[in-house]
Amino acid sequence: MLQLLRFLTHTSQPFLVPICFVCAWAFISAIALSLWTAVRDGVNTGKRLHQIPCTHCQYFTGDYRLKCTVRPSIANTEAAIDCLDYQPKTNPLLY
Template sequence: MLSFFAWSLVLGLAWHWALGLRSLWQQSRRLHQIPCSQCRFLVNSPYLKCSVNPAAALSEQAIGCRDYEPSPWG
């Protein structure tokens, strides 16, 4: 009986870890869709990140940005 509870605890923890890793993977994939690092309007200033959309730069709001233009330098 004790081994059943021990295995239940181990499987429950493994399931919890699997769900956490899945969530982390999904969030990582979402953040890699942000195009700002390749945009010509990104200025890399700590005060003004983007000269066109400074409030949305480098955030999830920048996914699908209509003002995105690829940088000629990279």
């Protein structure tokens, strides 16, 4: 039994280095791809959230209890991106 194990170890040893090399680089590539995908998705989400116009609307109160006097249920959410009641603030000092 030990003779068979020794034979298998010595015959597979030349193949272990390339196999481990490929596996290590595949692992590093998978981590890099995962990080790249996370950063890309984060940037896309940030761009989409920066399109929310609520803070520049005259109906936005800034109070956490009532954020918007017209549509409080969608204030500061993605549903407010195309809000039909959006009116820009007329006083630029209120920004």
